[in-house]
């Protein structure tokens with residue numbers, strides 16, 4: 001579908017999952033510097049790793065529950081299998 005080098009689908013560096021979700025911008029750098037670099041915060045839907053991707057990278061809308069869980073404590077939910 002997409003042959004542009006700018007548009008590559010999300011792929012988690014940790015677990016290799018292609019399930020990425022938009023993540024909230026948490027601080028000054030993420031809010032104002034990332035856009036300048038054409039980056040945005042993305043969270044892996046499988047292992048919850050937080051990473052930056054090009055803003056062109058297609059990801060799902062954020063999952064509010066997930067953000068709430070992972071922003072506080074990192075518990076066993078991080079290994080839940082999302083089939």
Ligand SMILES: [Zn+2]
Nearest residue numbers: 012015044047
């Ligand atoms: Zn992952």
